[in-house]
Each structure stands twice: as structure tokens, then as C-alpha cells.
Amino acid sequence: MANSSARPPRSDRRRNHERLLAVATDLIACDGAGVSLEEIARRAGVGSATLHRHFPSRRALLEEVFHEGVERLCGRARELGRDDPGTGLATWLEELTLYTTNNRGLATSLMSGAGELPPEDTCHGMLLDAADDLVARAVEAGVARPGVSAADLIVLTNAISLATEGDPATAGRLLRLALEGVHP
Amino acid sequence: MANSSARPPRSDRRRNHERLLAVATDLIACDGAGVSLEEIARRAGVGSATLHRHFPSRRALLEEVFHEGVERLCGRARELGRDDPGTGLATWLEELTLYTTNNRGLATSLMSGAGELPPEDTCHGMLLDAADDLVARAVEAGVARPGVSAADLIVLTNAISLATEGDPATAGRLLRLALEGVHP
DNA sequence: ACAATAAATGGGGTGGTGCTCCGTTTGACC
DNA sequence: GGTCAAACGGAGCACCACCCCATTTATTGT
Numbered sequence: 397m398a399n400s401s402a403r404p405p406r407s408d409r410r411r412n413h414e415r416l417l418a419v420a421t422d423l424i425a426c427d428g429a430g431v432s433l434e435e436i437a438r439r440a441g442v443g444s445a446t447l448h449r450h451f452p453s454r455r456a457l458l459e460e461v462f463h464e465g466v467e468r469l470c471g472r473a474r475e476l477g478r479d480d481p482g483t484g485l486a487t488w489l490e491e492l493t494l495y496t497t498n499n500r501g502l503a504t505s506l507m508s509g510a511g512e513l514p515p516e517d518t519c520h521g522m523l524l525d526a527a528d529d530l531v532a533r534a535v536e537a538g539v540a541r542p543g544v545s546a547a548d549l550i551v552l553t554n555a556i557s558l559a560t561e562g563d564p565a566t567a568g569r570l571l572r573l574a575l576e577g578v579h580p
Numbered sequence: 581m582a583n584s585s586a587r588p589p590r591s592d593r594r595r596n597h598e599r600l601l602a603v604a605t606d607l608i609a610c611d612g613a614g615v616s617l618e619e620i621a622r623r624a625g626v627g628s629a630t631l632h633r634h635f636p637s638r639r640a641l642l643e644e645v646f647h648e649g650v651e652r653l654c655g656r657a658r659e660l661g662r663d664d665p666g667t668g669l670a671t672w673l674e675e676l677t678l679y680t681t682n683n684r685g686l687a688t689s690l691m692s693g694a695g696e697l698p699p700e701d702t703c704h705g706m707l708l709d710a711a712d713d714l715v716a717r718a719v720e721a722g723v724a725r726p727g728v729s730a731a732d733l734i735v736l737t738n739a740i741s742l743a744t745e746g747d748p749a750t751a752g753r754l755l756r757l758a759l760e761g762v763h764p
Numbered sequence: 765a766c767a768a769t770a771a772a773t774g775g776g777g778t779g780g781t782g783c784t785c786c787g788t789t790t791g792a793c794c
Numbered sequence: 795g796g797t798c799a800a801a802c803g804g805a806g807c808a809c810c811a812c813c814c815c816a817t818t819t820a821t822t823g824t
Contacts (some may be wrong), residue, residue, distance in 0.1 A: 403770095403821090406770095406819085407820070407821055408771090408773080408819070412773085432809080432810065433812090443774035443775065444775095445770080445772080445773070445774060445814085447814075448772085448812060450601030455701075456774065482622060485762075486762075487588065503743075507743065507808090517801065523779085525598020538764065539763060539764070540762050540763065541761075541763070542763070543764055548754055548779060550755060551750065551823090552740070552743075552757065553686070553738035554743050554752070555742060555743030555744070556736070556739050558739060558742050559735055559742055559743075560739070566732075566735065568737070569732060570735065570736050573732060573736065573756070575762045575763060576725070577725075577759060577763075578670075578724050578759045578761075579723060579724065579725070579759060579761075587792085587800090589800090590790085590791055590792070591791070591792090592802080593800080593801065616781070616782090617783090618781065618782075623796065626802080626803080627802065627803035627804065628784095628803085629783085629785090629804080630801080630802060630803070631802060632782080632784080633802085638782090650808095745805060763768060
């Protein structure tokens with residue numbers, strides 16, 4: 397499937413990619429996802445054209461920045477699904493909310509499901525897959541109503557993080573509210 | 581309280597204010613809250629300085645654009661609180677969500693509660709007041725758990741609108757999910 | 765070791781933005 | 795009408811995303 401005639405990337409390319417990613421991670425963590433791309437390039441010591449060559453859109457950059465953390469969250473979902481089908485979903489959603497709330501910009505990155513990148517190694521796709529399984533188990537265990545979909549839950553936690561960005565306490569409270577419901 | 585020595589605004593000021601507001605309303609409705617302020621000024625036929633003189637921040641502009649609709653929603657809250665304390669809250673939240681989802685940008689405008697403007701004629705403040713009463717009646721009627729606060733509910737609906745912007749169907753579904761809860 | 769070559773780079777240009785001076789116009793009031 | 799503060803608008807500033815193209819650099823074959 398992959399074009400095997402492609403030569404491995406040059407060493408300077410790899411080096412710059414790493415540098416950009418590292419700087420972007422730092423800057424996004426402290427200033428949010430709206431940070432200036434020029435600034436990232438500047439601090440990484442590369443021209444702005446190089447940044448745009450490596451990451452054709454802000455979205456693409458964010459996807460790579462958060463890839464590792466999202467992968468960890470997916471692993472955690474598998475773990476919880478295996479060990480604790482009962483409260484696993486709730487626990488995972490709480491962890492997800494905490495992560496997206498603390499990583500200003502992930503929520504933004506998750507927003508638009510469809511993009512120009514490959515279908516299912518976007519953060520959104522990865523989390524969706526992980527959640528699907530967890531939700532199925534939860535419904536099976538009778539701790540989640542049959543109607544709920546993983547997609548909706550992802551969007552909901554995403555929404556909460558987006559609106560409470562930087563305030564984990566409120567985010568957690570809203571998530572629990574949504575899980576328990578407003579009606580008694 | 582208000583400085584009564586202030587002269588009434590000049591006619592051209594009033595005219596420009598109206599024009600700007602009208603153009604902004606149209607443009608925001610079709611392009612979202614991020615629309616270019618320059619563009620608004622251009623289409624209103626005024627210099628960009630004039631726009632900034634009338635609305636010192638984007639936030640201030642959004643507040644005025646949505647003021648009327650928000651006031652209507654507040655009236656509706658009083659109405660529902662009076663007539664139907666039972667399902668009034670749920671109905672109102674649904675209407676609120678529908679409105680904020682259809683008016684791209686209101687959610688953005690509601691986000692930051694505290695600003696540089698007067699405390700309680702911001703959209704956020706107005707809705708908060710209206711919701712407070714409605715929530716109190718709902719708790720009293722036993723249809724809402726005692727823990728829930730109006731502020732949290734506003735943020736929650738706001739979050740949903742923000743994350744589903746432009747998709748009322750999803751927004752409604754998520755709201756109902758949050759009202760009923762994930763657990764059975 | 766070195767030449768050939770494609771890959772990768774970065775400076776500078778373009779067109780856009782939000783915002784602010786400051787000289788000029790204009791409406792209101794006598 | 796004349797006066798004067800109120801209001802205006804264009805030009806200017808700093809910043810941004812994004813792109814073009816001449817130049818540099820890593821790799822590979824000899």
C-alpha cells in the first residue's frame with residue numbers, strides 16, 4: 397500500500413521536524429492552540445516556509461503534537477475495558493476530560509472530525525475507536541443506556557473541555573453532571 | 581447614577597452605530613463570530629477607526645449583536661417559569677441550545693463571563709439571572725437534582741453549542757443526553 | 765575523495781488583520 | 795451664520811499565514 401520507492405527523509409529534515417514539534421508542544425502548552433506559527437518557527441530556528449512545508453496546516457501540527465498523549469489515552473481505554481467494564485467508561489471519560497482540559501488546544505484539534513488527512517490516524521479517529529469499544533462494554537454491563545454513542549460522548553467531553561478550557565475543576569463537575577443527568 | 585450631564589449622541593453617531601450593528605449581524609450570521617472587523621467597517625461604509633470607537637473590542641460588538649435575542653430568551657424563561665415549573669427548565673435549555681447553535685458566535689461571546697463591560701447587562705449575566713430562577717423552581721418541583729447550578733447549566737449548553745456549531749440536531753441530542761444522564 | 769543531483773532550506777514578498785494617531789469634517793447649539 | 799466639541803476616516807504600525815525562488819546541503823555512485 398505504502399509507496400516503498402520513497403526514499404527515507406534526509407537527516408536535516410528529521411532534525412527540523414523534531415525541533416518544530418518540541419517547540420510547538422511547549423508553546424501550545426503555555427499559550428494555547430492559537431499560538432503564532434511564525435513564533436514557533438522563529439524559536440525553532442527555522443524559516444517559516446520550513447514549518448509550512450512540514451505541517452501544511454495548523455491542524456496537522458496539532459495532530460502531531462497531541463498524537464503521543466492520545467495514543468496513551470487509547471491504551472488506557474483498552475486497559476479499562478479489559479479490567480473494569482463497570483465503571484471503566486466513566487473513569488476513562490474523566491481522564492479524557494482532564495487531559496483535554498489541561499492540554500489547551502487538543503479540544504480545538506478534535507473539533508472537525510473530517511479533514512484532509514488520512515481517515516483514522518487523526519486524534520479524533522483514534523479516540524473514537526477506543527471509545528467505541530468501551531461504550532459497547534458499558535452498555536453490555538448495563539451501566540450506560542443503550543442509546544448513547546461513543547461519538548456523542550467524545551463530542552460532549554470535547555465540548556466541556558472547550559468551554560472550560562484551563563479549569564479542570566469545572567470541567568470535572570460538568571462531566572459528572574452530564575453522566576448522572578440533571579433530572580433526579 | 582448615570583451621568584445626566586452627558587449630551588445625547590449626535591445623529592451621525594447613531595446612524596453609524598445602527599449601520600455597523602446591522603452589517604455585523606448579517607455577516608456574523610453567515611460567516612461566524614470570527615468575521616473580519618475591517619470587512620464589517622468596509623461594508624458599513626465607515627472607516628475602521630469608527631468601528632473601534634463604537635465597539636472597543638470584538639466582544640463588545642458581539643454583546644450588542646446578540647442583546648436582543650438574549651433578551652427574548654430571558655423573557656421566555658420568565659414565561660416558562662411562571663407557566664410550567666415542571667418541564668420548563670428542560671424546554672428552556674432546549675430553546676437556548678437551539679438559539680446559540682443557530683447563531684454562530686453567541687457561544688463565543690458567552691464564554692468569558694467577566695469582561696471590561698458593566699457587570700450584568702452582558703449576555704452571560706442576563707442569561708444567568710434568567711436561568712437562576714428557572715433552576716430554583718425546577719429543584720423545588722423535584723425535576724432537577726438539588727446540586728445543579730444555573731451557572732453550570734449555562735456553561736454546559738454553551739459548551740454543546742460551541743462544539744456542534746451549526747448542527748442543531750447533534751446539539752439537541754447532546755443536550756438531552758446530558759439532561760437524562762448516561763447511566764440508566 | 766569528489767562530483768552530480770535531488771531534497772530541503774530561508775529570506776523576502778504578498779495580502780490580510782486588529783488597532784491607533786491625528787488632521788479634517790460635521791452636527792448641534794447659540 | 796459662527797463656534798466648538800464630537801465624530802470621522804485614512805494612513806501608519808506591528809503582526810500574521812502563506813508562497814515563490816535562488817541558494818545551500820545531504821546523499822549516493824564512481
